[in-house]
Amino acid sequence: MVDIASRVWNHKWKIDPIVRSLIDTDFYKLLMCQSVFRNKPETQVTFSLINRSKHIPLADLIDEGELREQLDHIRSLSLSRGESTWLRGNTFYGKRQMFRPDFMEWFENLRLPPYHLERKGDQYELTFEGSWPEVMLWEIPALAVLMELRSRAVLDRMGRFELQVLYARGMTRVWEKIEALREIPDLSIADFGTRRRHSFLWQDWCVQAMQEGLGDAFTGTSNCKIAMSREVEAIGTNAHELPMVYAALAKDDAALAQAPYDVLQDWHDEHEGNLRIILPDTYGTKGFLDNAPDWLAGWTGIRVDSGDPAVAAQTAIDWWKSRGEDPSEKRVIFSDGLDVAKIKELHRQFAGKVKASFGWGTLLTNDFRGLVPDDALAPFSLVCKAVKANGSPTVKLSDNPNKAMGPQSEIDRYKRVFGVGDQAAQKVIV
Template sequence: MVDIAARVHNHKWKIDPIVRSLIDTDFYKLLMCQSVFRYRPDTQVRFSLINRSKHIPLADLIDEGELREQLDHIRSLNLTRGESTWMRGNMFYGKRAMFTPEFMDWFENLRLPPYHLERVGDQYELSFEGSWPEVMLWEIPALAVLMELRSRTVLHDMRKFELQVLYARAMTKLWEKVERLRDVEDLRLADFGTRRRHSFLWQDWCVQAMTEGLGEKFVGTSNCLIAKNRDLEAIGTNAHELPMVYAALAETDEALARAPYDVLSDWHEEHDGNLRIILPDTYGTPGFLERAPDWLAGWTGIRIDSGDPATGAERAIAWWKARGEDPTQKLVIFSDGLDVDKIAELSAQFAGRVRVSFGWGTLLTNDFRGLTPDDRLAPFSMVCKAVSADGRATVKLSDNPRKAMGPKDQIERYKRVFGVGEQAEQEVLV
């Protein structure tokens, strides 16, 4: 097992680059990339960094030269033979050859496109432009780089024994969570923590701890490189990016209203009816479910990623019942701001009513709260989103208005088209 404290104390970034592979990313990114490669390869998009936690002055904490070195290193990466073999030959969700030969031929020759980086006040403006299949693959590594560089800044002046004690405390904190989760009946839990992790080495340690501590209750990781290296299931389906871009490309209000369902129709075609998980909250869950075509009710489950999670699950159960489906045969995946108490609470609340699974993110792979003076390693909320498609602004409404994004006039238009009324605000922790 890696001595993380010693590695942090002695590391040079060329030995320990933050992102060490093009598959050091979330599985849903690769699945979505293949779908985009097939259906919308010529769409031009722009992705931008959005630091929701403005009190974290990234440009004061992170050296611009170091940031550029890490981003340039990512641009030098291409798929290795072993990684290609894993993607071409491994079985994912019971299906071999999930990735087509055409997509793999393209991916094996890919180098990520250029980036634009500029300091604006105490923040960085970081953006990526180009064809959608290429640019979308910047999102996860860009976030991972910024999060880890911030961690390295805090750790830089710590001495050897300080680091040993810090990581011992962090390991103890995580193991206490594992021990608590052992008592949760019928638990299904996956690591979703790549994008806002403390570091790659720490995420890898967390996954090993979950594997040993939870056994079959730990079902896999969203991180493809760790899944490959640790012989675990790669977990993931799709994300808000797809409906955001499809909606931005819509020419009329009618086409806009259809866009979220067009996404899922293409997804169904792409995966031959596999990976049938609905993410309904991009433009408000109630309206999405109310207008959803009947064929969607037959899908496997729903992922809840914003708003009150219990309310979201109750909506899903009521919707399935109204469409003649048996909720006890359906799956609800919770994936927003989870920690142990909430996981245990939701498991107990919905036991026997619906199948439940959890995608545990930042508070699995980056919970150093209370472990440093002034809490300088506490996680914060940062995203990298598609902000335009073919020159048109994208919009996200969410079930939590604090997560909404886009130009104000377009937000109002989308609310009108999708029938979004009053929404309850919730704190965005991570």
């Protein structure tokens, strides 16, 4: 096991590129990339970095030259033979050859496209433009780079013993959380913490701690490289990106209203079983479910990623019942801003009603709150989203208006088309 504190002190990170591999990314990005490669390969998109936590002056904290160096390194990466063999030959979600030969041939020859970086005040404007299958693979590594460079900027000011104590305290905190989670009967939990992790080495340590501390209750990690090296399941299905781009491509209001279901029809044609998980909140969960075709009720489950998670889960339960389905046979994956207390509360509330499971993200892989002066390592909300598709702006409404994005005129249009009324604002934790 790597001594992270000594690694930080002895080498000042120079031997540790932040992103080590093209599969140092979330599994759902690769699943979605294959779907896009199959269905929308010519679509042109723009992704952009969005710092929701404006009080974190990234351009003041992170040296532009170092940021460019890390991004340039990512552009030099390609799949190794071992990584390609793992993707081609491994069983994912019970399915052999999850990734098709034509997709794998394309992926094996891929180098990520250019980026555009510019300083704007105390923030960076970082954008990626090009064909959708290529550009979408920038999202996770770009976030990982910005998050870790911010961590390094803070750690670089610390002494050797400070670093040892910091990581000892951080490890103790993670282990205490794991001990608390052991009290939950029939727990099912996975690591979803790649995009806003403290560092790669720290995420890898957290996964190993979860493996040892939780045993079979730990179902895997979203990070493909760590899943491969630690021999655990790669976990993930699909994300808001798909309906956001499909919706932006819609020619009129009728096509817009249909776009989220077109996404899942394409997914339905390609996947089955536990990969058939609905993410309903892109344009409001209730409206999505009320207007959903009957065949979607037969899917395996639903992921709750915004708004009040208890309300969203109960909405799903009521919907399944109205469509003649047994909610106790359905899976609900909670994945928004989770920590131990919320996991315990939701498990207690929904155990027996559904198959509750948890995708634990930032507060697993980046919880150093209160451990350094001025809380300088506290996690913050950074995203990298598709903002244009074939020249049209994308929109996300969410079940939390604080997570909405897009031009206000388009947000108003989408709310009208999808019948989204007043929403209860929730604090964006991470």
